[in-house]
Amino acid sequence: MSTLRLRALALSLCFFAPWAGAVDYRSVGVPAAILYDAPSLQAKKLYLIKAQTPVEAVVKLDGWIKVRDAEGTLAWIEAGQLAPRRTVIVTAAQTPLRSEAREEAPVLIECGKWVVLDFVAAAAPGWVQVKHRDGATGFVRAHQIWGL
Numbered sequence: 001m002s003t004l005r006l007r008a009l010a011l012s013l014c015f016f017a018p019w020a021g022a023v024d025y026r027s028v029g030v031p032a033a034i035l036y037d038a039p040s041l042q043a044k045k046l047y048l049i050k051a052q053t054p055v056e057a058v059v060k061l062d063g064w065i066k067v068r069d070a071e072g073t074l075a076w077i078e079a080g081q082l083a084p085r086r087t088v089i090v091t092a093a094q095t096p097l098r099s100e101a102r103e104e105a106p107v108l109i110e111c112g113k114w115v116v117l118d119f120v121a122a123a124a125p126g127w128v129q130v131k132h133r134d135g136a137t138g139f140v141r142a143h144q145i146w147g148l
Contacts, residue, residue, distance in 0.1 A: 024057040025147050026067075027116075029083030035075035039064035046075050052116045054087045054147035070146040086119040088130060088147035095145070097138040101127035108138045119147065 031051050036043040039061050049055070055067035058074065065079050070089050090111045097117075098105040101124040109132060111117065117130035123139055128148065131137045142148060 025054055025086060026057055026065075026082040027051075027085045027087040028053045028055065028077075028081060029085065030081045033077055033081040035067070035077055037075065039066070039076045043076065046073075049077075052085070052087050054089055054116070055082070056147075057082070086147075087116050088119050088128065088145040090115045090117065090140075090144060091146045092144040095140055097130070097132060097136055097140055099138055101129070101139040105139070108132075108136045109134070111140070117145070122148075 028049050028051050032048045035046045035049055037046055038044070049069065053069070055069055055077070057065050058068055059066035060079070063079050064076050065082060066074060066076050067082075068074050070091060090113055093113050095111045095115075096107040097109045097111055099108055111132065115132075117132055117140070120129040120131055120137060123129045126142050127139045128142050128145065129137065129139055130145075
């Protein structure tokens with residue numbers, strides 16, 4: 001296959017992957033995990049990522065997973081440091097957690113940027129049901145969070 005065709009195939013896979021259900025989100029399952037620039041303990045340490053933070057698994061390789069965080073940074077993490085638990089992270093400055101999946105619903109709490117919420121379920125179009133660490137379960141707008 002020609003290089004041009006391979007590039008076109010790769011581009012189409014990137015474009016259609018989110019709609020094909022191929023996106024694999026996980027959360028950090030240890031109190032803090034080190035992210036590396038290569039899949040090795042001898043690689044350069046980039047930064048720490050805290051427990052429950054959602055990441056997108058991009059590539060899996062011999063006990064390592066290349067992940068993307070909410071800011072788009074790519075790095076490697078030891079596979080055993082991730083959990084299948086599904087979380088999302090607030091990306092908007094102030095995000096109301098509402099009692100129902102509609103703009104007019106009462107606000108249960110306001111979530112600030114970078115607050116981690118447990119993913120419960122997809123709700124009405126554009127809405128996601130989540131649970132706050134303090135126990136409140138409600139709905140947020142999908143465009144105000146990352147990790148779906």
